[in-house]
Amino acid sequence: MLENEKDMIQDAVYTPVTENSSADAASRMEQAVYAHTEPQQKKQKKNKANNNFKTIVATGLICSLVGGGIGGVIGANSVEVSYSGGGSTVQLVGNSGEISPVIAIAKKVTPSIVGVKTFGTYNYWGRQMVNQELGSGSGIIFREDGYIVTNYHVIENATSVTVTLDNDKEYEARIVGSDSSSDLAVLKIDASGLPAATLGDSDQLQVGELVVAIGNPLGYENSVTDGIVSGLNRQLTNYTDAMTLIQTNASINSGNSGGALVNSKGEVVGINSAKLVDSNAEGMGFALSINEVKPILEELISKGHVSRPYLGVSINSQYQVDEDTAERYEIPMGIQIAEVVQGGPAQKAGLQAGDIIYKVNDTLIQSFDDLSDIIDNCKVGDQLRILANRNGEKVAVTVTLTEGNVQN
Numbered sequence: 001m002l003e004n005e006k007d008m009i010q011d012a013v014y015t016p017v018t019e020n021s022s023a024d025a026a027s028r029m030e031q032a033v034y035a036h037t038e039p040q041q042k043k044q045k046k047n048k049a050n051n052n053f054k055t056i057v058a059t060g061l062i063c064s065l066v067g068g069g070i071g072g073v074i075g076a077n078s079v080e081v082s083y084s085g086g087g088s089t090v091q092l093v094g095n096s097g098e099i100s101p102v103i104a105i106a107k108k109v110t111p112s113i114v115g116v117k118t119f120g121t122y123n124y125w126g127r128q129m130v131n132q133e134l135g136s137g138s139g140i141i142f143r144e145d146g147y148i149v150t151n152y153h154v155i156e157n158a159t160s161v162t163v164t165l166d167n168d169k170e171y172e173a174r175i176v177g178s179d180s181s182s183d184l185a186v187l188k189i190d191a192s193g194l195p196a197a198t199l200g201d202s203d204q205l206q207v208g209e210l211v212v213a214i215g216n217p218l219g220y221e222n223s224v225t226d227g228i229v230s231g232l233n234r235q236l237t238n239y240t241d242a243m244t245l246i247q248t249n250a251s252i253n254s255g256n257s258g259g260a261l262v263n264s265k266g267e268v269v270g271i272n273s274a275k276l277v278d279s280n281a282e283g284m285g286f287a288l289s290i291n292e293v294k295p296i297l298e299e300l301i302s303k304g305h306v307s308r309p310y311l312g313v314s315i316n317s318q319y320q321v322d323e324d325t326a327e328r329y330e331i332p333m334g335i336q337i338a339e340v341v342q343g344g345p346a347q348k349a350g351l352q353a354g355d356i357i358y359k360v361n362d363t364l365i366q367s368f369d370d371l372s373d374i375i376d377n378c379k380v381g382d383q384l385r386i387l388a389n390r391n392g393e394k395v396a397v398t399v400t401l402t403e404g405n406v407q408n
Helices: 101-112 290-303 323-329 347-348 370-378
Strands: 031-034 070-075 078-083 089-094 113-124 129-142 148-149 160-164 169-180 183-190 210-215 223-234 244-249 259-262 269-278 283-287 313-321 334-340 358-362 383-390 393-402
Touching: 101 113, 101 129, 101 223, 101 259, 113 148, 113 323, 129 210, 129 269, 129 358, 129 370, 148 290, 148 347, 169 290, 183 290, 210 269, 244 269, 269 290, 313 370, 334 347, 334 383, 347 393, 358 370
Parallel strands: none
Antiparallel strands: 031 269, 070 078, 078 089, 113 129, 113 160, 129 148, 148 183, 160 169, 169 183, 210 223, 210 259, 223 244, 244 283, 259 269, 269 283, 313 334, 334 358, 358 383, 383 393
C-alpha cells in the first residue's frame, strides 16, 4: 500500500502513446500519465507562453441556472453572476448577451493558481547536469500565509523549487512535506495576504455537474478549460491506490498537474493530476478528491509526511486460496502470506510466512483487496484480530498496526 507506483506511469512528454495496429483491443493497456511538463533535455530555449495568455478564455456559454449554484441577469453590456453558495457577486463586462459562468469562476479562482518550476540534477549522455530545470506544473494557494498544494510528482527529485504568482512575482519555495502514496506535496513561500482558494466539498459533486480546470498546461499560464464531472470514486491502474479520483472531460494536459478542478461556486473540489492515454479514449482527465486531500495537507504541514498503518506482510496473489482449492484441501478461503517483515507488527504478533489469513475482525478475507481495504480504514495504533490457517490448524492473533516506512 505504501509502495510508490510512479515508475509504472509513463510521462506524457517523453512517452507519447501510439496505437499498435497489430495488437488486438484486449492487449492495449490503459496508461495513466502525469499532467505535468518535463523540458526536453536540449540546449535550445524552452518556448515561454506569452503573458497575454493570462487572459481567461471562457469556453462554455450557459443561459440558465447551472448546477444549482449560479444565476445571472443579462444586461446590455454587462453580466452579473452571483454565487448562491458563497453570496459573492462578480461584475463582468462583455459583448455577448449570454451568460458564461466559466468567466466568473475563472475570475474568482485564477489569482489562487500558481506556476511551479523545479530544478535539480540529471544525467545527460553520461554528464551530470546540475541545477537544471526538471519540469513545471501548477499549484494552488490554500492558505493566505503562503502554503501551496501541488502534486508530489511535480516536485519529485527537485533540489529547489520556484513559484510564480498570478501577478508574475516569483518566489523560492520550500517543500514542507510530501507523500508519494497520495501524490501530494505542500510548498511554502515567504509571503502573506495571498489570495487563498476556497476548498469545497467534493462529496457533494454529482455526475454531469459543471467543473472548470485551471492550470499551466505546456507553460501557458492560467489556462482555463471547462467540462463536466464524468465519474466519481474512480481508481486508475498504475496510479495512486490511496486516493479516489474525480473523472472529468475538462481538458487536462502536461503542466496542469497540481492545478484546480473547480465547481460552479468557484470552490476547489479536486487537484488535477492525471489523464488517461489510450487510442480509443479521449477527454478522460482525473483529479484527486479535495475531501481526501484536506486531512493530508494538515498532516504534511504538521509532520512533513503522512502516517499510514503498517501490517508488515507480503502477499503473493498467486497463492490466493479460491473456492476450489479450499474444498480440495479442506482449508478456508483466504490469502497466503508470502513473507513477514522481521520486527514488524505481524511478526511480533506471531504470524508466519505460509499462513493463510481468512478473517480480520469480523470480515472474511478472500483477496488482497479485502485486507487492503481494512487497513486503509485504520489508523496507526489500531488493533486487528486476525484468524489464519497454519498447516490445517487455526491460529488467532491480535496485531497492533504501526507507522509504515515513509516513502517520499
